[in-house]
Amino acid sequence: MYVTLANHLDEHHDVCDIAEAPVSQAQVHARRAVSVGHHLFHEGDEAHNIYEVASGLLRLTRVLENGSRQVIAFALPGDVVGFPDGDVHHTDCDVLVAGEVISYRRQALESGAGDPTVHTRLLQAALKEISGMQDHFMMLARKSAPEKVASFLMVMAERTGTFDGGHTRIVLPMKRSDIADFLGLTIETVCRAITRLRKARIIALEDAQTVIILDNNRLENAALLD
Amino acid sequence: MYVTLANHLDEHHDVCDIAEAPVSQAQVHARRAVSVGHHLFHEGDEAHNIYEVASGLLRLTRVLENGSRQVIAFALPGDVVGFPDGDVHHTDCDVLVAGEVISYRRQALESGAGDPTVHTRLLQAALKEISGMQDHFMMLARKSAPEKVASFLMVMAERTGTFDGGHTRIVLPMKRSDIADFLGLTIETVCRAITRLRKARIIALEDAQTVIILDNNRLENAALLD
DNA sequence: GATACACTTTGATACACACCATCGAAACGG
DNA sequence: CCGTTTCGATGGTGTGTATCAAAGTGTATC
Numbered sequence: 001m002y003v004t005l006a007n008h009l010d011e012h013h014d015v016c017d018i019a020e021a022p023v024s025q026a027q028v029h030a031r032r033a034v035s036v037g038h039h040l041f042h043e044g045d046e047a048h049n050i051y052e053v054a055s056g057l058l059r060l061t062r063v064l065e066n067g068s069r070q071v072i073a074f075a076l077p078g079d080v081v082g083f084p085d086g087d088v089h090h091t092d093c094d095v096l097v098a099g100e101v102i103s104y105r106r107q108a109l110e111s112g113a114g115d116p117t118v119h120t121r122l123l124q125a126a127l128k129e130i131s132g133m134q135d136h137f138m139m140l141a142r143k144s145a146p147e148k149v150a151s152f153l154m155v156m157a158e159r160t161g162t163f164d165g166g167h168t169r170i171v172l173p174m175k176r177s178d179i180a181d182f183l184g185l186t187i188e189t190v191c192r193a194i195t196r197l198r199k200a201r202i203i204a205l206e207d208a209q210t211v212i213i214l215d216n217n218r219l220e221n222a223a224l225l226d
Numbered sequence: 227m228y229v230t231l232a233n234h235l236d237e238h239h240d241v242c243d244i245a246e247a248p249v250s251q252a253q254v255h256a257r258r259a260v261s262v263g264h265h266l267f268h269e270g271d272e273a274h275n276i277y278e279v280a281s282g283l284l285r286l287t288r289v290l291e292n293g294s295r296q297v298i299a300f301a302l303p304g305d306v307v308g309f310p311d312g313d314v315h316h317t318d319c320d321v322l323v324a325g326e327v328i329s330y331r332r333q334a335l336e337s338g339a340g341d342p343t344v345h346t347r348l349l350q351a352a353l354k355e356i357s358g359m360q361d362h363f364m365m366l367a368r369k370s371a372p373e374k375v376a377s378f379l380m381v382m383a384e385r386t387g388t389f390d391g392g393h394t395r396i397v398l399p400m401k402r403s404d405i406a407d408f409l410g411l412t413i414e415t416v417c418r419a420i421t422r423l424r425k426a427r428i429i430a431l432e433d434a435q436t437v438i439i440l441d442n443n444r445l446e447n448a449a450l451l452d
Numbered sequence: 453g454a455t456a457c458a459c460t461t462t463g464a465t466a467c468a469c470a471c472c473a474t475c476g477a478a479a480c481g482g
Numbered sequence: 483c484c485g486t487t488t489c490g491a492t493g494g495t496g497t498g499t500a501t502c503a504a505a506g507t508g509t510a511t512c
Contacts, residue, residue: 062360068368072360085357112338112345119338126352131311133359134288134298140366141410142294145499176460184367186500191461208460208507371469402490412470417491434477434490 029104029118040082040093040101047084049103050122053077056099057173060091061181071182073136074174076159080125083109097173140184148183149193150222153203157213168213169206176208197222255330255344266308266319266327273310275329276348279303282325283399286317287407297408299362300400302385306351309335323399366410374409375419376448379429383439394439395432402434423448 031054034040040051043062051058058075072091075081081093084106108114109122139148153170161168172179180190194211197203202219204212213219257280260266266277269288277284284301298317301307307319310332334340335348365377379396387394398405406416420437423429428445430438439445 062364064364064368070364070367072363083353083356085354090357090360110346110349112342116338120336123336123349123352126349126356127309128311130309130352130355130359131316133356133363134316136363137298137359137366138288138290138296140363141296142290175458187460188462188501189499192499195461401488413490414471414492415469418469421491 029102029108031100031102033098033100034095035098036095038095040095041089042092043088043090045089046087047082047089047106050080050082050084050106050109051093051101051103052080052125054100054102056095056101057097058093058101059096059174059178060093062091069181070184071178074178074182080122080129083126083129096178145183145185145189146193146196146222148185149179149190150197150219152179152183153197153211153213154219157216161213164212168216170211170213172209172211255328255334257326257328259324259326260321261324262321264321266321267315268318269314269316271315272313273308273315273332276306276308276310276332276335277319277327277329278306278351280326280328282321282327283323284319284327285322285400285404286319288317295407296410297404300404300408306348306355309352309355322404371409371411371415372419372422372448374411375405375416376423376445378405378409379423379437379439380445387439390438394442396437396439398435398437 034056040058041047041049053075055077058079058081060072060075060081062070062072064070073079073081074096075093077099082089084090104118104122105114108118109126112119139151143151156170156172157168161170163169174182176187176190179185180187183190185193194203194205197219198205200218202213202215202222204214206212260282266284267273267275279301281303284305284307286298286301286307288296288298290296299305299307300322301319303325308315310316330344330348331340334344335352338345365374369377382396382398383394387396389395400408402413402416405411406413409416411419420429420431423445424431426444428439428441428448430440432438
């Protein structure tokens with residue numbers, strides 16, 4: 001199963017290792033709390049920092065001329081966001097779930113002169129991002145609506161799911177409109193896909209934000225509904 | 227107008243500057259001719275090199291479990307391809323138009339220890355790639371078929387177009403199926419979109435591969451056809 | 453507890469695009 | 483020269499998803 005969200009770094013390399021590692025260069029990075037609704041940066045802002053999510057959930061968005069919005073990615077703990085294009089950020093980034101981020105100076109990525117560990121780490125994050133986005137291409141271009149929603153749930157389960165009585169429980173902190181804008185669908189289509197998964201007893205909803213995966217296998221091949 | 231193909235490097239910094247620059251590190255890069263049909267790498271291959279296109283046209287593809295193919299990008303002169311995910315390539319890459327590529331050792335990107343000029347250049351190419359792919363997201367997810375085709379023609383015109391009696395001429399070396407797989411459409415839909423643009427006198431076809439842009443303005447807002 | 457608002461869900465309809473089939477043109481090989 | 487193949491273009495049909503509309507659910511406010 002490939003990852004369609006922004007990519008997590010090597011899981012064996014815990015975020016805290018970095019955040020609390022001895023600082024070899026002054027001002028290389030700093031941990032910082034962020035609250036819901038706060039914008040880390042806007043599209044067009046000069047890019048001073050790159051951020052690694054320590055906890056919480058970020059949303060990266062972009063707006064088309066016609067006003068339609070695309071959610072580029074949801075950034076979960078371990079993800080790195082804010083890779084600049086030239087000198088500026090090319091997406092908006094705001095906070096959906098409060099948490100902490102580690103900010104790195106842009107130079108930590110762009111120059112090999114600083115801490116080589118951080119440099120390599122950020123670089124690998126950028127490369128993983130490219131790979132993950134290519135996966136996302138496949139999904140946007142080639143999957144049906146139910147397949148997209150099922151894939152999304154699978155990825156969220158893999159990354160944020162908790163076990164609970166033999167089943168996996170997922171919390172979806174984002175709104176249906178965010179999911180729709182992430183998958184290239186409408187809100188209604190997302191709802192319907194979820195409803196059909198529910199009626200097929202593949203998933204169950206505790207509430208609108210909380211999904212229980214009842215049948216992982218069928219969720220994987222969720223193209224064949226009804 | 228944003229770029230939906232793989233991203234060109236700074237145009238003022240000609241490819242040849244690098245290719246023929248004094249080599250400060252042995253084995254840093256090598257120029258090499260590639261012929262039509264040749265594969266530079268396959269998905270899953272161990273990634274030894276990163277390639278910059280000097281001339282010709284490359285195609286990056288990926289295949290879904292169900293067999294459907296996605297063209298991730300067409301790589302034109304100035305583009306860099308083959309950014310690894312971990313140790314392996316995550317796309318296929320083959321040659322659509324013969325030309326020359328400059329191959330760099332993967333270390334030239336991943337380690338800051340080598341030639342810093344090359345390192346920075348490859349890194350910036352990777353960052354531009356991320357930005358360009360985000361643009362491509364917008365197109366795949368949010369644009370209609372005619373808009374996608376029009377955008378594609380605009381980008382090709384911008385990058386490869388030649389002027390000819392007041393109009394821009396574009397050569398499309400790839401097949402309709404490649405364009406379709408790039409845009410997330412079917413061959414038929416691409417053909418029909420082109421036909422409608424032609425009947426609306428926005429473009430003209432010299433032959434199937436050669437497009438003349440008759441009305442740039444209307445091509446930009448090509449949602450409103452008929 | 454009543455009202456208001458935001459969000460989710462469900463229903464009905466329309467249409468864009470996929471799918472299937474056909475045909476013409478060009479390229480190729482015997 | 484003519485069969486074969488490949489590619490592009492076009493027509494007809496079906497369906498998945500967008501769109502429009504409205505009801506349902508939860509949460510905050512007074």
